[in-house]
Amino acid sequence: MSLTILRILEVLYANPDREHYGLEIARTANVSNGALYPALERLTRAGYLTSALEDIDEAAEGRRKRRYYQLTEDGRALAATELRDAPRLPGHLALN
Numbered sequence: 001m002s003l004t005i006l007r008i009l010e011v012l013y014a015n016p017d018r019e020h021y022g023l024e025i026a027r028t029a030n031v032s033n034g035a036l037y038p039a040l041e042r043l044t045r046a047g048y049l050t051s052a053l054e055d056i057d058e059a060a061e062g063r064r065k066r067r068y069y070q071l072t073e074d075g076r077a078l079a080a081t082e083l084r085d086a087p088r089l090p091g092h093l094a095l096n
Contacts, residue, residue, distance in 0.1 A: 004035045005043065006086050012049070012071050013079035019052075019068035040069055048075035 007029035012020055026036045043049045049069045056065055071079060 001082050001086070002039070004029075004031050004039050006082060007031055008036070008039055008043070009071075009075075009079040010083055012069065013076065013083060016071045016076055016079075019070045021054075021066040021068050023066075025069065043075065044069070048072055048078050 008025060008031065011025050011028045022033070022036060022040065025031070025040070026033055029036075031039075040049065040051070044051050048071065050072055051067050051069050054066050054068060058064055
């Protein structure tokens with residue numbers, strides 16, 4: 001499992017009942033957007049994440065719609081296993 005995916009899983013698993021948007025995940029996980037979005041897409045296609053576009057009026061809000069991600073039950077199980085077994089790496093969040 002790549003460091004990028006481990007960092008993403010760690011961010012999402014720290015608060016699994018909340019939806020997280022991409023920029024928030026990137027900043028917290030210290031992952032570039034170029035690495036983040038392909039990893040989120042792979043996790044979503046594999047059934048480990050759900051994703052949904054927020055329902056806002058972009059003109060009224062003054063920003064683009066955000067896509068929110070949340071771990072599925074399978075994603076939670078994967079995160080628990082992978083994070084438990086992952087070595088402590090430099091820059092890795094300390095959630096255990």
